[in-house]
Every structure is written in structure tokens, then in C-alpha cells.
Amino acid sequence: MNEKFDVVIIGGGHNGLVAACYLALSNKKTLILEAKSELGGASTSVRAFPDFDANLSRYSYLVSLLPDQILRDLSIDFETISRKVSSFTPTTRNDRNIGLLVNRQLDDESKDSFIALTGSDLEYKKWDAFYNDLFKLAQVMAPTMLSPLLTRFEMKQLAIDNGLSQVWDDFIERPLGEVIRREFSEDLVRGVVLTDALIGTFTPADNLMANICFLYHLIGNGTGEWKVPRGGMGALVKKLTARARELGVEIRTDSKVTKIGDEGSFKTVEVNKNEIIATEFIAANCAPQILAEILGATPPKYTKGSQLKINMLLKKLPRLKSGTDPKAAFAGTFHIDESYAQLEKAFQEAESGKIPNIIPAEMYCHTLTDNSILSDDLNKAGYQTLTLFAIHTPASLFDHDNEGAKAKMLSQILHQLNQYLLDPIEECLAVSANGTLCIEVKSPQDLEKDVSLPGGNIFHIDLQFPFSEAVENTHANRWGVETDDKQIFICGAGAIRGGGVSGIGGHNAAMAILGK
Structure with missing residues (x-):
């Protein structure tokens, strides 16, 4: 055993890199050990279609939860870009193709769209009030994410002190589905609201798991706005x-941690079953299930992933039957068959072991906001990317035949999409030199295989509310990153408050190690 470090970080995802930077800024000798040949985990950009110079964010794709404070603290120049359009949802009314267009800043165009859908401005007014309440809650909760964990009582008191007693009750205590049904009358509007509760989360609307997922999607940076990363997600990594390298962090790829042991007051880390490294602390950027496997411990219970990710490169954007400008429809989140009733039915069918008859999905066009991920030639030719995320497609549906299930679901989703398009999506896709369409499909099983997400769960384990359920916090759960071993900390999505591309798990693990 020749080498000793202050901190060894297992895994080189964005959280591990954030933790390493904070530790290095405090003069800690830090080593990152990444099992794969490349860093970034799920936060990477790749040339998914080799014949085309287009760098797609293959897995993670939008940014909301990454606090501006982390970028400032670490002097990281990473730009995220606002989208004018929040969402567009195509539908039919009285045999007419229309759509609900909601701009990020509610305006007359948004209001007119609600009126065209529902016949009045009532749902528009309710939408405005509903999200204004969420904004107020986000303003209270977001600043706590980089501080020691509050208890439920403390967080609730903070909300009450800010006049948000009813808002707390609606979004923390009551089932989200109940609140949505109370506030909105139109099934399509209810569904658009509910979708944020179901990203990577397999749950019905009335389960509190929906509340937790919804909350994380609406409190990022105190605004809940989801932005486009300039240059793609790989730019952040x-x-x-x-x-990290500038600060002196040592980074080793192709370095799989196979065992953790003890050597006096130090922990020992076995790498690739042959090399032994000593360290005072370990920060696990890997999933808690993988850490448990390394330690020979019982893994935490968790739900497997429930999403299907589809990446596409297009020669042109398709026209819509509604007549909506494609540059508006696809710039925000484009909802496909995500009414409240459709979402609930899809959950019930998937829970019973069947591929839903109608698979809810949503997508957006990165290149309408940021075309820097395409070469000049592709931009001049009018190429675009589409990123689609299908929900209520749990890992169990792919267990028997992963490739077969993916092919079936892809065909079904494209068929569903085409009902709203003048130009079939297949005719808009770029074609590789070998004649194949530029479209790739990733199931939960693929995420486990490609980026070591157990069961394809994009949050590593089930999300938890961003506060402690303990009566009072002690040093043993001060930051929500602690384990049973005082020298080992969780610094990834599996930490409390760690889900999504946020860096919060990395920051909080570093603070715990530094004794903050």
C-alpha cells in the first residue's frame, strides 16, 4: 500500500466531480476512481450517429436543480438557456386538431390557447395561481438545499412563516392527484400538470411518491425553470x-473499486482487484446499491426505472396538423398522449405487466434553443434533434425481451406521435450511410448496462423529500449524505436532495467530509 489520499471518490459523475472540486479547494488530496473509460456517468454527450457530427445528450438532457451557487463557488462557466415555450400539447376537439401552448412567461398567447381548448379563461387563471404558489414554495425550499438538512417540522415551520401553510398542505401532505383534480377541471390540463410528478417515477397520482418527484421538478434554483445546457450535458462534465484537474484532483478511469476495508484509522480501497489505496474518507458517487455490494452489505430497497429514452436526429422538423409553428411546438416540452386519464390508465396497465395501449411520452428539440451541438454543415442543412422521454414503461416490461420490447414500444410511440403530424416522423429522420434511420432507444436495462444505474433508476434509489423525517437532526444525518460508517459518505443521486443533475449531492458530501 504505497498511496494515501485524504478522500477517494468512487465514480466520476457530475456529483463526484463537484465534490472533488470543493474538497480540492480546501486543500484535500483527492482521487476520483471511475470504473468506465469516460467520466460523466449519465451526464454525457455522445456522437450517437457516427455518420453525423451531432453531439446528443444521450441520457440527462435538461437542467433545473443545479444551483447557481455551485457554479459560482467553483468558478465554472456553464451556461443554461431559457426556453420561451414551456410546453405544447396537441389534441383534437370536435374533429379539429388544436393544441395547448403555454409560454414560460404566461401571456396573451398562452391565455388564448387555454380559451381555445376549454372555452373560457378559468383554467388559465387556475394555472397561474397554482404555479405561483409553487414558485413561492420553491423560493423557500431551494435556499436550504446547500445547507445542513432541516427536519420536516423545521421545513414546515419555514413555509408557515412565509405564509405558505395551505401550499405546504397541498404539495407535501395531500396526495398530488387529489390537489390536481380539485384545482383543474380539464383532463388534458390535469395531465400536463401531473407529468412532472412521473419523470422516472412509477407511481399513480395519489401516491406521495408523485408529490416528491413533482417537488424536485418545480423548486430548482428557486424558480423550477428547466433550461437547455449550452453545448449539451457533456459541456458541464x-x-x-x-x-478538478486545475485544482489538483487526480482522476483515474478504468478503475473499478472492488472492495473497501480498514487499515488502522484509514479506509482501504481495492482497485481492479489488485491495487490498494489508503484514504481517510470515501465519497461514493456510485449508486448506494453498488456501494452496498462493494461493502458486502444489504442493499437499500428501491424501485427500478420506468422510462424509455429515445434520441433522434432529423433532416427537418415535421409540420403539425394543428398548424402550429414547429419551432414553437417543439422548443418546449411536447406532450404526447399525457392527459390525466391516459397517465393513470397507462400506470394501471403497466403495473399489471402489460405495455400500455397508449404510452404517455414527452419530447423537446434541443437545437431550436442551442444549435452548437451540431456542426456548421448540419446547421446550414436545417438538421434538428429530438429527445423523447416515455413514462410508465417500467423495467419489468423489458425483462423478457429487451430488444423486442423496445422495438414494439418505439413503433407504438411513433404511431402515436404521427397522429398529430402532417409529415410522418420517419420521413423527417436523418438516414445513416447504411440506410438506417437516426434513432436510438434506451430502456432501463440499457441504463443499468451503460452507466451503472441499478435497475435503470435515474435517481439511483427512490426520491425522498428534501428534509429529514427524524424528530431532530444529529451529526449522523446532518447533510443527508451520511452512512453507518463515519468515514464513508454518499455523494450522488442517492443522497437526500441528490436526484437529478444538480451537484447538490456532491456539494453536501464535501461539506460533511470537511466538517461544515
């Missing part, structure tokens, strides 16, 4: 990696 590149800048974090460069900063």
Missing part, C-alpha cells in the same frame, strides 16, 4: 473535469 468537461468544465467540471477541467476545473
Whole structure:
């Protein structure tokens, strides 16, 4: 055993890189060990279709939860771009193709769209009030994410002190489905609201798991706004990696941690079953299930992933039957068959072991907001990307035949999409030199295989509310990153408050190690 470090970080995802930067800024000798040949985990950009110079965010794709404070603290110049359009949802009314267009800043165009859908401005007014309440809650909760964990009582008191007693009750205590049904009358509007509660979360609307997922999707940076990362998600990883190296962090890829032991007051880390490294602390950027496997411990209970990710490169955007400008429809989140009733039915069918008859999905076009991920030639030719995320497609549906299930679901989703398009999506897709369409499909099983997400769960384990359920917090659960071993900390999505591309798990693990 020749080498000793202050901290060894298992895994080089964005959280591991964030933790490493904070530790290095405090003069801690830090080593990152990444099992794969490349850093970034699920936060990467890849040339998914080799014949085309287009770098797609293959897994993670939008940013909301990454606090601006982390970028400032680490001197990271990473830009995220606002989208004018929040969402567009195509539908039919009286045999007419129409759509609900909601701009990020509610305006007359949004109001007119609600009126065209529902016949009045009532749902528009309710929408405005509903999200204004959420904004107020986000303003209270978001600033606590980089501080020691509050208890449920403390967080509730904070909400009450800010006049948000009813808002707390609606979004923390009551089932979200109940609140949505109370506030909105139109099934399509109810569904658009509910979708944020179901990203990567397999649950019915009236389960509190929906509340938790919904909350994380609406409190990021105190606004809940989801922005487009300039240069794709890989740009964040590149800048974090460069900063870590600049600060003296040592990074080793193709270095799989196979065992953790003890050597006096130090922990020992076995790498690739042959090399032994000593360290005072360990920060696990890997999933808690993988950490448990390394330690020979019982893994935590968790739900497997429930999403299907589809990436596409297009020669052109398709026209819509509604007549809506494609540059507006696809710039925000484009909802496909995500009414409240459709979402609930899809959950019930998937829970019974069947592929839903109608698979709810949503997508957006990165390149309408940021075309820097395409080469100049592709931009001049009018190429675009589409990123689609299907929900209520749990891992169990792919267990028997992963490739077969993916092919069946892809065909079904494209058929559903085409009912709203003048130009079939297949005719808009770019074609590789070998004649194949530029479209790729990733199931939960693929995420487990490609980026070591157990069961394909994009949050590593089930999300938890961003506060402690303990009566009072002690040093043993001060930051929500602690384990049973005082020298080992969780610094990834599996930490409390750690889900999504946020860096919060990395920041909080670093603070715990530094004794903050």
C-alpha cells in the first residue's frame, strides 16, 4: 500500500466531480476512481450517429436543480438557456386538431390557447395561481438545499412563516392527484400538470411518491425553470473535469473499486482487484446499491426505472396538423398522449405487466434553443434533434425481451406521435450511410448496462423529500449524505436532495467530509 489520499471518490459523475472540486479547494488530496473509460456517468454527450457530427445528450438532457451557487463557488462557466415555450400539447376537439401552448412567461398567447381548448379563461387563471404558489414554495425550499438538512417540522415551520401553510398542505401532505383534480377541471390540463410528478417515477397520482418527484421538478434554483445546457450535458462534465484537474484532483478511469476495508484509522480501497489505496474518507458517487455490494452489505430497497429514452436526429422538423409553428411546438416540452386519464390508465396497465395501449411520452428539440451541438454543415442543412422521454414503461416490461420490447414500444410511440403530424416522423429522420434511420432507444436495462444505474433508476434509489423525517437532526444525518460508517459518505443521486443533475449531492458530501 504505497498511496494515501485524504478522500477517494468512487465514480466520476457530475456529483463526484463537484465534490472533488470543493474538497480540492480546501486543500484535500483527492482521487476520483471511475470504473468506465469516460467520466460523466449519465451526464454525457455522445456522437450517437457516427455518420453525423451531432453531439446528443444521450441520457440527462435538461437542467433545473443545479444551483447557481455551485457554479459560482467553483468558478465554472456553464451556461443554461431559457426556453420561451414551456410546453405544447396537441389534441383534437370536435374533429379539429388544436393544441395547448403555454409560454414560460404566461401571456396573451398562452391565455388564448387555454380559451381555445376549454372555452373560457378559468383554467388559465387556475394555472397561474397554482404555479405561483409553487414558485413561492420553491423560493423557500431551494435556499436550504446547500445547507445542513432541516427536519420536516423545521421545513414546515419555514413555509408557515412565509405564509405558505395551505401550499405546504397541498404539495407535501395531500396526495398530488387529489390537489390536481380539485384545482383543474380539464383532463388534458390535469395531465400536463401531473407529468412532472412521473419523470422516472412509477407511481399513480395519489401516491406521495408523485408529490416528491413533482417537488424536485418545480423548486430548482428557486424558480423550477428547466433550461437547455449550452453545448449539451457533456459541456458541464468537461468544465467540471477541467476545473478538478486545475485544482489538483487526480482522476483515474478504468478503475473499478472492488472492495473497501480498514487499515488502522484509514479506509482501504481495492482497485481492479489488485491495487490498494489508503484514504481517510470515501465519497461514493456510485449508486448506494453498488456501494452496498462493494461493502458486502444489504442493499437499500428501491424501485427500478420506468422510462424509455429515445434520441433522434432529423433532416427537418415535421409540420403539425394543428398548424402550429414547429419551432414553437417543439422548443418546449411536447406532450404526447399525457392527459390525466391516459397517465393513470397507462400506470394501471403497466403495473399489471402489460405495455400500455397508449404510452404517455414527452419530447423537446434541443437545437431550436442551442444549435452548437451540431456542426456548421448540419446547421446550414436545417438538421434538428429530438429527445423523447416515455413514462410508465417500467423495467419489468423489458425483462423478457429487451430488444423486442423496445422495438414494439418505439413503433407504438411513433404511431402515436404521427397522429398529430402532417409529415410522418420517419420521413423527417436523418438516414445513416447504411440506410438506417437516426434513432436510438434506451430502456432501463440499457441504463443499468451503460452507466451503472441499478435497475435503470435515474435517481439511483427512490426520491425522498428534501428534509429529514427524524424528530431532530444529529451529526449522523446532518447533510443527508451520511452512512453507518463515519468515514464513508454518499455523494450522488442517492443522497437526500441528490436526484437529478444538480451537484447538490456532491456539494453536501464535501461539506460533511470537511466538517461544515
